[in-house]
Amino acid sequence: MDDAMSGRQPRVLIHDPTLRDGHHAVRHQLDREQLHAYAAAADAAGLPVVEIGHGNGLGASSLQIGRARLSDEEMLDTVRGALTRSRMGVFMAPGWGTSKDLRNAVALGADVVRIAAHCTEATVTERHLDVVRSHGAEAQGVLLMSHMASPEQLTEQCALLVRFGAQAVGIFDSAGHYLPADVTARITAITAAVDVPVIFHGHNNLGLAITNSISAVRAGASIIDATARGFGAGAGNTQLEVLVAVLDRLGHSTGIDLRRLLAAADTAEEHLMPAPPTIDSISLVSGLAGVFSGFKKPVLETARRQGVDPIQLLFELGKRQAVAGQEDLIGDVARQLKQDLTRADETSPTTSTERQAP
Amino acid sequence: MDDAMSGRQPRVLIHDPTLRDGHHAVRHQLDREQLHAYAAAADAAGLPVVEIGHGNGLGASSLQIGRARLSDEEMLDTVRGALTRSRMGVFMAPGWGTSKDLRNAVALGADVVRIAAHCTEATVTERHLDVVRSHGAEAQGVLLMSHMASPEQLTEQCALLVRFGAQAVGIFDSAGHYLPADVTARITAITAAVDVPVIFHGHNNLGLAITNSISAVRAGASIIDATARGFGAGAGNTQLEVLVAVLDRLGHSTGIDLRRLLAAADTAEEHLMPAPPTIDSISLVSGLAGVFSGFKKPVLETARRQGVDPIQLLFELGKRQAVAGQEDLIGDVARQLKQDLTRADETSPTTSTERQAP
Numbered sequence: 001m002d003d004a005m006s007g008r009q010p011r012v013l014i015h016d017p018t019l020r021d022g023h024h025a026v027r028h029q030l031d032r033e034q035l036h037a038y039a040a041a042a043d044a045a046g047l048p049v050v051e052i053g054h055g056n057g058l059g060a061s062s063l064q065i066g067r068a069r070l071s072d073e074e075m076l077d078t079v080r081g082a083l084t085r086s087r088m089g090v091f092m093a094p095g096w097g098t099s100k101d102l103r104n105a106v107a108l109g110a111d112v113v114r115i116a117a118h119c120t121e122a123t124v125t126e127r128h129l130d131v132v133r134s135h136g137a138e139a140q141g142v143l144l145m146s147h148m149a150s151p152e153q154l155t156e157q158c159a160l161l162v163r164f165g166a167q168a169v170g171i172f173d174s175a176g177h178y179l180p181a182d183v184t185a186r187i188t189a190i191t192a193a194v195d196v197p198v199i200f201h202g203h204n205n206l207g208l209a210i211t212n213s214i215s216a217v218r219a220g221a222s223i224i225d226a227t228a229r230g231f232g233a234g235a236g237n238t239q240l241e242v243l244v245a246v247l248d249r250l251g252h253s254t255g256i257d258l259r260r261l262l263a264a265a266d267t268a269e270e271h272l273m274p275a276p277p278t279i280d281s282i283s284l285v286s287g288l289a290g291v292f293s294g295f296k297k298p299v300l301e302t303a304r305r306q307g308v309d310p311i312q313l314l315f316e317l318g319k320r321q322a323v324a325g326q327e328d329l330i331g332d333v334a335r336q337l338k339q340d341l342t343r344a345d346e347t348s349p350t351t352s353t354e355r356q357a358p
Numbered sequence: 359m360d361d362a363m364s365g366r367q368p369r370v371l372i373h374d375p376t377l378r379d380g381h382h383a384v385r386h387q388l389d390r391e392q393l394h395a396y397a398a399a400a401d402a403a404g405l406p407v408v409e410i411g412h413g414n415g416l417g418a419s420s421l422q423i424g425r426a427r428l429s430d431e432e433m434l435d436t437v438r439g440a441l442t443r444s445r446m447g448v449f450m451a452p453g454w455g456t457s458k459d460l461r462n463a464v465a466l467g468a469d470v471v472r473i474a475a476h477c478t479e480a481t482v483t484e485r486h487l488d489v490v491r492s493h494g495a496e497a498q499g500v501l502l503m504s505h506m507a508s509p510e511q512l513t514e515q516c517a518l519l520v521r522f523g524a525q526a527v528g529i530f531d532s533a534g535h536y537l538p539a540d541v542t543a544r545i546t547a548i549t550a551a552v553d554v555p556v557i558f559h560g561h562n563n564l565g566l567a568i569t570n571s572i573s574a575v576r577a578g579a580s581i582i583d584a585t586a587r588g589f590g591a592g593a594g595n596t597q598l599e600v601l602v603a604v605l606d607r608l609g610h611s612t613g614i615d616l617r618r619l620l621a622a623a624d625t626a627e628e629h630l631m632p633a634p635p636t637i638d639s640i641s642l643v644s645g646l647a648g649v650f651s652g653f654k655k656p657v658l659e660t661a662r663r664q665g666v667d668p669i670q671l672l673f674e675l676g677k678r679q680a681v682a683g684q685e686d687l688i689g690d691v692a693r694q695l696k697q698d699l700t701r702a703d704e705t706s707p708t709t710s711t712e713r714q715a716p
Contacts, residue, residue: 179607180569206607207600210565211538229636242565242637245646249537249564262639262669269638276636278587279600280627281620288603311620 009251013223015112015199016042016240017051018268019079020091022231024055024294025273028068032078035070037271038228039082041264046256049112051089052079055233055294056324057116058090058105059097072101076108087111093144094124095325099131106135114140118323119149119171122157126164133165141166142199145323147177147290151189158190158198168223170199174324176206176235176287180215191220201225202238205287207279209238210246217252228268229276234286234293236277241265285311289318298330306334313337367609371581373470373557374400374598375409376626377437378449380589382413382652383631386426390436393428395629396586397440399622404614407470409447410437413591413652414682415474416448416463417455430459434466445469451502452482453683457489464493472498476681477507477529480515484522491523499524500557503681505535505648509547516548516556526581528557532682534564534593534645538573549578559583560596563645565637567596568604575610586626587634592644592651594635599623643669647676656688664692671695 019035035052042050052075054060054068061068070078072090079088089112090105102113113132115125125141132139141161146154158169171186183200191198200216202209202225213224226243230236241261244254269276277283282296291299291314299317303310313334322329377393393410400408410433412418412426419426428436430448437446447470448463460471471490473483483499490497499519504512516527529544541558549556558574560567560583571582584601588594599619602612627634635641640654649657649672657675661668671692680687 179604206604207565207568207597208604211569229638239565239637241639242642245642246537246564246566249646259669262642266639275633276638278634278636279597280587280634281599281624284600284603284620288607311617 010217010222012217012247012252012254013048013197014240014244014254014256015049015051015089015223015225016047016227017089017091017225017237018042018227018231018240018272019050019052020057021055021237022227022272023053023068024233025231025236025277028054028061028066030272031069032074034271035075035078036082038264038268039079041260041267043083043086045260045264047086048255049089050079050083050086051091051112051114052076053090056093056096058092058101060093065096073104073108076105076110080109089114091116092128093117094128099128102128102131103135106132106137110137112138112140114142116142116144116172119143119146120153120157122160122164125161129161129164129166138167139165140168140199142170142172142201144172145174145292146171146186147173147175147182148321151186154186155189155193159193162194162196166196168197168199169194170201170221170223172201173203173212174292175290176203176209176293177290178202178208178212179206180208180211183212183215184219187216187219187221197222199223199225203232203235203287203293204230204237204239204277205235205279205283205293210243213238213243214246214250217247228265229273231268231273232277232293234277234296235279235283282310282314285314289314291317291322292324294324295322295327295330298327302330302334306338308334308337308341368575368580370575370605370610370612371406371555372598372602372612372614373407373409373447373581373583374405374585375447375449375583375595376400376585376589376598376630377408377410378415379413379595380585380630381411381426382591383589383594383635386412386419386424388630389427390432392629393433393436394440396622396626397437399625401441401444403618403622405444406613407447408437408441408444409449409470409472410434411448414451414454416450416459418451423454431462431466434463434468438467447472449474450486451475452486457486460486460489461493464490464495468495470496470498472500474500474502474530477501477504478511478515480518480522483519487519487522487524496525497523498526498557500528500530500559502530503532503650504529504544505531505533505540506679509544512544513547513551516552520552520554524554526555526557527552528559528579528581530559531561531570532650533648534561534567534651535648536560536566536570537564538566538569541570541573542577545574545577545579555580557581557583561590561593561645561651562588562596562635563593563637563641563651568601571596571601572604572608575605586623587631589626589631590635590651592635592654593637593641640668640672643672647672649675649680650682652682653680653685653688656685660688660692664696666692666695666699
């Protein structure tokens with residue numbers, strides 16, 4: 001079959017957070033052997049950047065968010081020893097991490113440092129982007145839960161990240177909520193406004209992660225995040241080896257050896273995860289509702305404890321635009337739903353089920 | 359976030375072959391209880407058509423292709439008893455099934471009967487389409503492994519199916535090889551040439567099943583196949599509940615109750631499959647090479663037995679345009695590869711690995 005799109009297209013830089021975003025799927029419990037096995041395989045395949053750490057980034061290991069098996073230092077030290085060609089990346093969200101964490105990470109060999117902010121709060125990244133630059137690592141700025149902001153807002157926020165010194169900026173579809181047209185509109189607006197590489201990070205809740213990533217590339221993004229087998233919370237991330245194969249068919253080179261990448265993905269499936277992510281009903285609804293994938297486990301636990309419908313709970317959390325860090329809201333909304341249902345049952349037996357329709 | 363595409367769009371008829379194409383993933387071993395549980399759940403969700411049977415269709419249960427646990431009669435009888443609203447569908451490929459199988463299926467309550475042919479062999483369907491029409495069931499004609507034919511060839515073949523009496527015609531991406539632009543080109547050409555509903559059936563080897571199905575709808579297809587959790591061989595089919603949710607966000611109504619559909623998908627995951635399909639390295643390469651998904655198991659077994667690389671074997675089978683029924687070719691190609699590798703090793707130790715690059 002003829003590949004309608006083939007012919008040379010812009011080169012794409014693949015950024016691989018398998019050992020950071022994938023960490024969410026195993027409650028941050030990867031050990032030295034697992035980190036080394038995957039990092040070495042990704043390095044052999046020629047991945048440009050291998051990002052590692054606690055799922056929520058530097059300094060995030062804690063009782064509330066979840067303790068990682070290894071310290072940031074142990075993870076950085078292990079992966080540094082496994083990389084010969086790939087650059088080592090780290091991620092930090094101000095509030096969870098500090099300037100000290102950034103200095104340590106750069107001292108331990110981090111080449112690329114991403115400072116992340118909620119999609120409307122780029123201002124919180126100024127000091128940290130400056131710390132990264134001043135210590136000589138590449139500084140990138142990324143906006144989380146970006147479906148909650150308009151193309152105009154995201155463009156303004158990305159311009160701010162560049163003003164703060166970000167050498168690449170972009171958006172995360174943290175909830176896996178985007179349709180391709182949403183990605184095209186946002187990346188087109190951002191690329192038109194900034195003069196640094198633009199990043200897109202997708203999730204697969206609606207089965208559109210590969211397509212959304214391709215839409216981002218066509219709209220001008222040049223750095224795309226993807227993880228081996230889609231390793232990540234809920235429905236998982238954009239599947240790395242699939243993306244590289246599709247980009248190749250579309251004429252975009254990535255500099256990655258597909259055969260070695262398939263071996264790395266097999267290593268990931270065998271050594272990192274109980275099973276590759278799939279789109280179950282809760283993950284699908286989470287994407288529809290626009291709720292952060294990390295909420296899946298607490299939502300299921302709370303729904304069971306409170307005796308409410310987890311799907312209804314997710315749609316309610318979506319309406320209230322809950323974001324990571326607001327896990328407390330899950331219990332509040334669940335209790336509210338339970339009260340409404342009880343009242344509804346007292347008045348009309350059908351109301352509660354009617355209300356459950358999405 | 360605003361759904362860029364929302365607003366009323368053409369209605370889409372979802373055709374659900376979970377209990378037929380999904381059957382490949384469990385070597386056709388579903389029992390009465392499993393068939394009844396899923397068919398009843400799909401019926402409750404309002405699926406327009408529930409297709410059932412041996413993975414290869416009516417009359418295909420055999421030693422060579424694989425014996426089903428139940429006879430066609432037992433399967434039809436069981437599902438008929440579970441359906442109150444959904445129409446019952448069956449699939450038949452001339453050569454595996456006969457006119458007698460068709461008459462029995464219609465007598466047992468099949469409402470929609472698909473006659474399938476390789477993408478360039480529509481002529482083999484004439485008599486069987488006529489038998490279906492003459493017994494009062496809806497006759498549909500579908501072309502398998504359609505990536506092996508050009509838009510022009512497929513259009514000509516679909517026009518032939520209509521001339522033979524097909525009341526709906528379409529194409530199967532049996533190998534999961536298409537990129538969205540390939541689907542758009544083919545469905546656009548077919549819809550322009552025929553005056554009956556056009557069908558698209560996708561597979562997810564390249565992570566594009568949802569997007570390819572949406573591309574088909576935008577190009578004019580009005581009947582889309584999808585299975586619960588993507589239940590199917592290899593990387594699986596277009597995931598039914600995800601497709602319905604995305605079509606809804608794009609403004610296309612399907613008449614399906616999403617909440618009940620999610621329950622049906624949960625039932626499928628719990629009762630039909632060991633685990634939902636994922637895109638492993640072999641399935642990805644199978645899609646890239648354009649090889650029928652059903653070849654996955656025999657290819658892995660043959661490669662192990664002959665000591666050759668299954669990925670190289672798949673690319674070779676793709677080059678030779680192997681199609682279902684040509685399983686013998688797998689062994690022939692494997693033996694040839696082994697001879698080449700042996701010779702290569704005798705001459706230059708690097709040749710064999712070089713040749714392995716895709």
